[in-house]
Amino acid sequence: MRLKGKTILITAAGQGMGRASAEACMREGAHVIATDINESALQTLKKDCPSIQTHLLDVMDAKAIKSFAEQMPNLDGLFNCAGFVHHGSVLDISDEDWEFSVNLNVTSMMRMCRAFLPGMMEQAKITGSSSVVNMASMASSIKGFPMRTAYGATKAAVIGLSKGIAADFVTQGIRCNSICPGTVNTPSLQGRISSAADPVQAQKDFIARQPMGRLAEVADITPLIVYLLSDESVYVTGQSLLVDGGVTI
DSSP: OTTTTOEEEESSTTSHHHHHHHHHHHHTTOEEEEEESOHHHHHHHHHHOTTSEEEEOOTTOHHHHHHHHHHSOOOSEEEEOOOOOOOBOGGGOOHHHHHHHHIIIIIHHHHHHHHHHHHHHHHHHHHSOEEEEEEOOSBTTTBOOTTBHHHHHHHHHHHHHHHHHHHHHGGGTEEEEEEEEOOBOOHHHHHHHHTSSSHHHHHHHHHHTOTTSSOBOHHHHHHHHHHHHSGGGTTOOSOEEEESTTTTO
């Protein structure tokens, strides 16, 4: 029970990586607060995992975040998982695409951290450490990928945001790290594959860029998330950690 007694909040927890992380944290003894904008996904999660506390939350709504934070207990851990993958080069990005990507992938994380950090610092006075984990990507400042300009730019910003938070609050018991997964087999990815002109070829292309010869599964990523939220990583902060199956070797 590596997270026994800890209260962990996870965004976009209705499916994919968010849900897998919520379930992994629950198995390790955490009290999990799962948020999502998708009510039906949350209902399914609650049905399968009754001990998980579920809440509807639009992480792009600043007022909703502030109100929600005021109702929640002080957290030991926060995993900002919500995000969006825009497909296209800089010539394909509309102002609306750019604004949406920045708001969901970066601004929402900033607002969540801003809302919950005061309580996390109070909790750290008792426990010694509280942990923020932000979802970045190997497609970021680490490596560029074709047709991922908006996504890569915003995920690079997540890395910078995480390092800034880590530097500002390291003496107050706050740790903040970002994780940078490779291509993970999630409903979001399958949706992008299905919408491609040739889904079969799209699937092959995603697999081909992974040196291990397969997509990552959520179970390949969740151990790192649990580690970063646990006391095992008490001396780790300000890092962007890759779990990419060798893409960036």
